[in-house]
Amino acid sequence: MQFEYTPKVKEMQAKLLAFFDQYIYPNEKRFYEEINANRQAGNAWVPSKLIEELKPKAREAGLWNLFLPRSPRAPQGLSNLEYATLCEIMGRVPWSAEVFNCAAPDTGNMETLERYASEELKDKWLEPLLAGEIRSAFLMTEPAVASSDATNIECRIERDGDHYVINGTKWWSSGAGDPRCKVYIVMGKTDPNAGRHEQQSMIVVPADTPGITIKRFLPVFGYDDAPHGHMEIELKNVRVPVSNILLGEGRGFEIAQGRLGPGRIHHCMRSIGVAERALELLCKRALSRVAFGKPVANQGVTQERIAEARCEIEMARLLTLKAAYMMDTVGNKVAKAEIAMIKVVAPNVALKVIDWAIQVHGAAGVSSDFPLANWWAHQRTLRLADGPDEVHRNAIAKLELAKHMGLKPEDVKMPVARGF
Template sequence: MSYISRPMSSSSHSNHAAQMPISVAGLSPRVQDLHQRVKTFIDEKVIPLEADFLKHQLSKDKWSVWPPMENLKAEAKSAGLWNLFLPVESDRDVKYGAGLSNIEYAFLCEQMGRSAIAPEAFNCSAPDTGNMEVLVKYGNEEQKKAWLQPLLDGKIRSCFGMTEPAVASSDATNIEASIRREGDYYIINGHKWWTSGASDSRCKMCIFMGKSDRSVSKHQQQSMIIVPMDAPGVTIVRPLLVFGFDDAPHGHAEVTFENVRVPVGNLLLGEGRGFEIAQGRLGPGRIHHCMRLIGMAERSLQLMVERTKSRIAFGKPLATQGTIQADVAKCRLEIEQARLLVLKAAHMMDIYGNKVAAPEIAMIKVAVPNMAQTVVDRAIQSYGGAGVSSDFPLAGFFMWARVLRIADGPDEVHLRSVARMEYAKSVNSKL
């Protein structure tokens, strides 16, 4: 079976939308073709360059642009494999991307997850994807011309300033950064960290979240504004290390904003609408992270199978050991379960919208990173010492699977959301 039929809603785009594809075979011929071309591009052009990229990351020029990436981007763009991530939410959105639904893109995004450098080649890497979605949905025409178009063209990169070192940022109402109006300008002050991409020399803008009015209800205090990274008062303090790794040339920076003057026209949507924008940004982004993690898990399992077939221990291939076979079987079970849950979430977003899909979105953010971390760990174990080396992608995969149990909202926050929604089903619930 290649799809599951679901009831139609009045807001569905077409009769086909009622069918939830559960494999590539359930996709339209056009999307199947895109999927195959993305897969081939990654196999033939991206994965062979991984070793060269690692050399660049370890070189003295690691914070400079890696030239082969620009070549890959040019090839992907000319092949029509570009900006595939933008979902169809209205007719106006189609002109910006490939016109795919969330569930159609999910299958392509899984392929990109097989290599850490693949998403950027297709202009489909975070945080640019989320920022472009924000500008498409909430930006005015001036903002789109100044910032969205260069991002869509892959000429610049961007970052997102939300998390702060001084407060528990898993509760976004804690954020202390300020956005204060002064005539025709907003004055920006704040101390951010884990601002992914800010260290990249191509990063030209930050979507900054801060409080613009502390006198109103807590979910209306926040606003988002576009801050040029070359504005006076913006200082990159340092690139933060993730398990001792700086992730150059992308990086995850600690950044300070001291009395940064930004034109009023850079405000997104309006004062007090930061949480509204954040919710619109996080839905598709969570699908993207999860599908990439599934691709990562698939490649880890593939590497595990290949390794255990070829390595001999105690007189026979590792693949003949019952414990190894059990681990391989568990990996397959867990990957399939996680993929189906993500596809369900993507399908519900397409048919019913992010709000209705909220329980599924919260569930995948717990289930998928934990699954990927477990699968990659088993693969590492099968490789022995080689598994934790830089000769194979497994150590990097493990790092990112672990990070994403925090970076896109900690497990505990998503579990709390799922539990509350479960209790809400009870008529007698008071939570």
């Protein structure tokens, strides 16, 4: 495996770091002040003016839609390995990915539309998403069932002439709180009597379709994540054209397998970035504070944690790069063990480093004066989002056991796990 970046990627990395120095880091405080001002004015769900100001600058710098490989509609898209170093940088400031049109869940939805939608659906929805003009949400997780097993999904998608009628309740529909969210990709059951993995389908649903009700937003450890938001949504007799189905009935599980692979590794790339940033804050705080007669940085426990953090971040990065390399060279199906492994490793490493940084900051670490508490809350959700740790560990174990049972990796059915 060759992880040396090409001159093109090195140039883009330098551009992105310069962009962060000029526009992102100096505006971190302004972003949260803007969101809090909207919240205090009674409407937290107002798009960020700062992000809209920065988007044209990112496009002008050539730092736009970098996540989508092999797409004629986004020729600037990079391979997973090339994108890894840039996505890691974006992870250093969680809200920054949207500036470059590389934010979830839009990235996963754009990849889904690119790979599986008709040209008509691409023209209508993919193009404005690629332009950063609208946003989207992915509706898979449900409150009434354990969505860690996607075959449990109960939302019904039933054919009625030239339309499908959708009924069900979804929650943790990230991004649905944003008023720019104009389209959903919904997963539901078209045939409960089909095979276990052929019951599900995915369909494109305009967000303003009659019968859709946003019932409430769901805070994460007290954070509303405005203006993004995580919503509970009721779909009651929602009618959309038959042409909005992706690939055809019974293909939802297959699409989910393709969609969640890139989404999972993007989360992991960003987790490495936030872990690096947390380690930086830890070191700076440790050097600036004195306890028991010497700098906190000179305390043995602090040095041990700094060393362990550096080791674990490097190991997580290498596993991320290996998974990205395999996705590019042998495909997501062959790389499924590596994708599952990094999905377990990266958020847990980030959580550990952030937690140690909070300890060094003392009470300040859990306050809003520093971003550590917010980062911790977000990383903790990643141990559930796109599949809980337990599901990925089970998958890894099955693949390992298969080696000793005469089975090929492709013979092992991987679960589709989405949420909470």
